[in-house]
Amino acid sequence: MEEYGACQGLKSSWPSGRGLAREWVGPTGWDRNKALRPRGGRSAVLQRWNAYPSARAFCLHPFLAGRHFGCTVLPKPRDLVSRTNPMAGSQGRGRAAYTFNIEAVGFGRGEKLPDVVLKPPPLFPDTDYKPVPLKAGEGEDYMLALKQELRETMKRMPYYIETPEEKQDIERYSKRYMKVYKEEWIPDWRRLPREMMPRKKCKKGPKSEKVKDTGKGASLTNTADVLKKIEELEKRGDGEKSDEENEEKEGGKEKNQEGDEEDDDAAEQEEYDEEEQEEENDYINSYFEDGDDFGADSDDNMDEATY
Amino acid sequence: MTQAEIKLCSLLLQEHFGEIVEKIGVHLIRTGSQPLRVIAHDTGTSLDQVKKALCVLIQHNLVIYQVHKRGVVEYEAQCSRVLRMLRYPRYIYTAKTLYSDTGELIVEELLLNGKMTMSAVVKKVADRLTETMEDGKTMDYAEVSNTFVRLADTHFVQRCPWVPATENSDPGPPPPAPILVISEKDMYLVPKLSLIGKGKRRRSSDEDAAGEPKAKRPKYSTDNKEPIPDDGIYWQANLDRFHQHFRDQAIVSAVANRMDQFTFQTQTSSEVVRTMLRMSEITTPSTDPFTQPLSSNEIFRSLPVGYNISKQVLDQYLTLLADDPLEFVGKSGDSGGGMYVINLHKALGSLATATLESVVQERFGSRCARIFRLVLQKKHLEQKQVEDFAMIPAKEAKDMLYKMLSGNFISLQEIPKTPDHAPSRTFYLYTVNILSAARMLLHRCYKSIANLIERRQFETKENKRLLEKSQRVEAIIASMQATGAEEVQLQEIEEMITAPERQQLETLKRNVNKLDASEIQVDETIFLLESYIESTMKRQ
Secondary structure, rough: OOOOOOOOOOOHHHHOOHHHHOOOOOOOOOOHHHHHOOHHHHHHHHHHHHHHHHHHHHOOOOOOOHHOOOOOOOOOOOOHHHHHHHHHOOOOOOOOOOOOOHHHOOOOOOOOOOOOOOOOOOOOOOOOOOOOOOOOOOHHHHHHHHHHHHHHHHHHHHOOOOOOOOOOOOOOOHHHHHOOOOOOOOOHHHHHHHHHHHOOOOOOOOOOOOOOHHHHHHHHHHHHHHHHHHHHHHOOOOOOOHHHHHHHHHHHHHHHHHHHHHOOHHHHHHHOOOHHHHHHHHHHHOOOOOOHHOOOOOHHHHOOOOO | OOOOHHHHHHHHHHHHHHHHHHHHHHHHHHOEEEEEHHHHHHOOOOOOHHHHHHHHHHHHEEEEEOOOOOOOOOEEEEEHHHHHHHHHHHHHHHHHHHHHHHHHHHHHHHHHHEEHHHHHHHHHHHHHHHHHEEEEOEHHHHHHHHHHHHHOOOOEEOOOOOOOOOOOOOOOOOOOOOOEEEHHHHHHOOOOOOOOOEEOOOOHHHHOOOOOOOHHHHOOHHHHHOOOOOOEEEEOOHHHHHHHHHHHHHHHHHHHHHHHHHHHHHHHHHHHHHHHHHHHHOOOOOOOOOOOOHHHHHHHHHHHOOOOOHHHHHHHHHHHHHHOOOOEEEEOOHHOOOOOEEEHHHHHHHHHHHHHHHHHHHHHHHHHHHHHHHHHHHHHEOOHHHHHEEEEEHHHHHHHHHHHOOOOOOEEEEEOOOOOEEEOHHHEEEEEEHHHHHHHHHHHHHHHHHHHHHHHHHHHHHOHHHHHHHHHHHHHHHHHHHHHHHHHHHHHHHHHOOOHHHHHHHHHHHHHHHHHHHHHHHHHHHHHHHHHHHHHHHHO
């Protein structure tokens, strides 16, 4: 879309009334005819030019003004039109002199003026001067290492809230071992507005040591089942395997209790699913060593096929 | 907030806190102060998520809340505080240079957690330090506490506002949000705690890869059951004090560059300026344009021990500094052997100007820089005068001037001769408006950092698969070494990453390092420009 306005001053764009006419609406009102075809010579045009000082401030460089996008408002004095745009031909009233000293702007008389730029500057322009190298030193190296370390640490803090992922169709095996277990963080409720506290439908008490909340009855009976299973496994004496499961369950249970405070329905569901899956995998776990020892040790103990 | 700032805030929040917090934070920055339900409705996130995100943001001092009429609590984000997250490595490194590892870890914990109680900080830092020490040694809580007290005394950490304890119980319902207050004198008051103990080392079984559940650690150890002695007294890092320190550093290095060019002078003038700044650290608020006047005798007494220059030499240096055209130091009186002040506002202005000059030089060339400095010096110049003074041919001078003009480093001032403002009868003078040029440059810096971060994220995402593979290989090697594997097996595992892949990883690492280092250095420029703009706005 071509930019019109004083900057280009294409005579053909004046009277079409596309936008320029609208822009002539000023505080004084306007006469459509007058606006579209200013007659009355240079002084009349100049009067209008001077009547809009704010516009002038934008269009200080009529020749370079082609680069000023969105420079609306005034048409140029007609004399300049024919000069700047060779295509306009000699439609002007005469090839009169410029209204200002053209030498001052830097173009000699009769010189070809630079083309008007009609598009935004390129996205990756070539630079004549390459940037200087970065500062290097002990302090800078240390800060760099610190920055990268902080980035990693922040991801593991409880303040980093993960977006809940959609359930994938296939549970990847490696996912269990790449989960980052985070410490729970409980804000100090005394410092926060009351509406921040998680609301429970039927909340009995705020203490986390209390095991049961009626709202959580369903998942906790599940936990109770799981705990019973743990005891059974312990009696079987599977050593470190059940320890690991035990602690996983404990982690799950603790998370469950901490989840009371957080009141995260999504987390509840996740925990519930997690325990469910753990239950399913209990059976398999008791036959099969965990993934940490997959490469090296398990070959020693087990000749059975992997499941 | 400009679009560039909002974009940068969005990138920073996402990197540090995840997408949900980012969404809420950016929404608050864009729309200003809003109540909870409106936030949830406008962003389309569930109320729970919004609450969690707001808790995190409030904890890190990025969002504040206010109670409005009819009990509505509104939350407001602090965009400038979000941008400070870029500077965390610099704060931590500064703490390290001043208070060594202990101070460094204290500041790191405070920055990562937003606010913490003193006992929690001390415990965590002691544990971390103990891990890095040799076997058998532990870090005592007392030492960490001492460093903490020193940090509080020099105002690098400060107390957070707290809920005032009301003696009479409120007859009505409790307020919707607590009003937090703090008084000036309490801000650095360290509670009397007797923290006795030593840092605990983590058990070696916990040193496995990240897959180890942290729940293995004793969650319900005895420590949690005891009442915390300084419950409710939270501390945070005092960023303004760090900024004051950076500003002092910048001034001292500027003086050193200018005056201590000859090595045999042993950096005396910068030392003098540093002493003066140190003396006015606590007495002068950082936003003042001048420090308090200091007499030459006081300065002489406060010079660091081991600096044996005589009084006359000190006086000579002070006179030299005061007469320097840079005007960092000014003489404000003659009592006490001469009263001297440091002109902070001028100093910041000089630093900002130097930054601008250097940018012009690097971007447009040294001849443009000459013209720029010329216009700076002479304030207003016509086109013809520029060509004459700079001794550059007319055509090139015009070209350079217009280049700088379109880059908004130089602006035009028109002075009409006739009331009708005819262009042929108007003077057009070139001038440099430092404040607006500084603002323009600052805006550009924000854009650059946003670009740098995006590019870094893009590079990391492209090579994500390769990075994960290399991490897995490293984890396997580490576990194998722990269980005592042979060299041959380790070699085999290492060969899982092929040579071209190694090359790719090297390139990636180099690029990411470069981008990170660039971010840190652009942040230094941001600091200078922001300080200058802030100081100028305060004076107006």
